[in-house]
Amino acid sequence: MRKPIIAGNWKMYKTAGEGALLVRELAALTKTVTDVDMVVCPPFTALAAAAGAVAGTAIGLGAQNMHWEEKGAFTGEIAPGMLKDIGCTHVIIGHSERRQYFAETDKTVNQKTKAAFKAGLTPIVCVGETLAEREANATEKVVGIQVEGGLEGLTAEQAANLVIAYEPVWAIGTGRTASAGDANAVCAFIRRTVGAMFGQTVADSLRIQYGGSVKPDNIAELMAQPDIDGALVGGASLEADSFSKLVMFSGKA
Numbered sequence: 001m002r003k004p005i006i007a008g009n010w011k012m013y014k015t016a017g018e019g020a021l022l023v024r025e026l027a028a029l030t031k032t033v034t035d036v037d038m039v040v041c042p043p044f045t046a047l048a049a050a051a052g053a054v055a056g057t058a059i060g061l062g063a064q065n066m067h068w069e070e071k072g073a074f075t076g077e078i079a080p081g082m083l084k085d086i087g088c089t090h091v092i093i094g095h096s097e098r099r100q101y102f103a104e105t106d107k108t109v110n111q112k113t114k115a116a117f118k119a120g121l122t123p124i125v126c127v128g129e130t131l132a133e134r135e136a137n138a139t140e141k142v143v144g145i146q147v148e149g150g151l152e153g154l155t156a157e158q159a160a161n162l163v164i165a166y167e168p169v170w171a172i173g174t175g176r177t178a179s180a181g182d183a184n185a186v187c188a189f190i191r192r193t194v195g196a197m198f199g200q201t202v203a204d205s206l207r208i209q210y211g212g213s214v215k216p217d218n219i220a221e222l223m224a225q226p227d228i229d230g231a232l233v234g235g236a237s238l239e240a241d242s243f244s245k246l247v248m249f250s251g252k253a
């Protein structure tokens with residue numbers, strides 16, 4: 001059975017001090033949790049403080065982005081090994097905000113995904129369609145291309161160990177959540193696509209998160225779906241109370 005994974009993407013919120021405090025509060029509220037993987041993804045400037053705060057807890061630490069090269073003249077960028085060195089276990093790759101505002105493509109997602117594995121990080125690879133694409137009935141076409149492009153050339157072992165986050169762009173930060181059934185249908189499609197690329201065993205192991213206005217009052221219905229194994233959460237991850245509730249309500253019965 002796939003272990004649920006709830007990841008908080010803090011985006012461009014929280015100073016180092018605020019982040020460390022949030023992690024300490026979250027750790028206190030979730031100290032008995034063993035059946036759900038928890039990850040917090042602060043901005044780069046709060047990673048070191050959060051790394052100190054997650055030490056000795058069950059909470060993993062993720063970054064929100066990275067470069068694919070190990071080092072080099074890339075002003076303003078962060079290398080995979082730097083994230084590993086600071087204590088990261090995970091890294092978000094290809095979030096729709098990166099694709100939309102920073103011109104990330106399936107090619108760079110693929111380069112970053114491979115680089116993350118090479119550095120010993122678990123990538124959380126984001127895919128999802130825009131509202132226009134959904135209304136044009138192009139969701140599967142768009143998401144299929146993103147999955148195939150992002151995962152091309154991975155080994156079966158890598159594919160089995162990554163996390164894919166399905167985030168319909170129109171549901172992010174809008175209060176509009178995909179219905180649990182619609183979200184599951186796309187997650188099932190993603191699993192079939194990965195199965196066609198890497199085989200059924202890999203597809204069965206792969207954890208797929210839903211993301212987009214996930215809150216304590218809709219997480220249980222989403223998690224009850226057979227192909228949804230967790231959530232990538234923005235707004236509701238910024239307070240320990242709501243994030244801990246998401247974790248508590250995420251256990252698969």
Ligand SMILES: O=C[C@H](O)COP(=O)(O)O
Pocket residue numbers: 009095167171172173174175211212213214232233234235236
């Ligand atoms: O990475 C997280 C997603 O963009 C969802 O954000 P949200 O929960 O604020 O809608």
